[in-house]
Amino acid sequence: MIETSTIAVIDDDAGVRSAIEDLLRSGGYQTRVFGKAADFLRSPEISECDCIVSDFQMPETSGLDLLRTLRFRRIGTPVIIISALMATTVQVEMAKAGAFDFVEKPFPPETFLEAVRSAVAKSTKWNRAAASR
Secondary structure (H helix, E strand, O other): OHHHOEEEEEOOOHHHHHHHHHHHHHOOOEEEEEOOHHHHHHOHHHHOOOEEEEEOOOOOOOHHHHHHHHHHOOOOOOEEEEEOOOOHHHHHHHHHHOOOEEEEOOOOHHHHHHHHHHHHHHHHHHHHHHHOO
């Protein structure tokens, strides 16, 4: 299942995007990377990914804004928010908006990959249930 799973990565920092992309590929995932949330929201990949990983703090459209837009559009793809500032208030806001998980930067690779595995498993289960309706 992992080999066919596609993860969208949205982060305004090119170095972070590249590192996450490398980590995900080493875990067997396909990736689509974006420097801006707005670019992702306009892309066809929005409906083709099994999990979305987004930075919390980005110019123009934040990770919270992205999450709210996805849920407003009724896109249920699991979203993992990454941030160096994981204050409880941030986590509460993200949970209310429908985030699947939060991972604080810098993160151990296995912690991050486990969050992605869980999100993909949820996405696959959700997609199977929707297809059987």
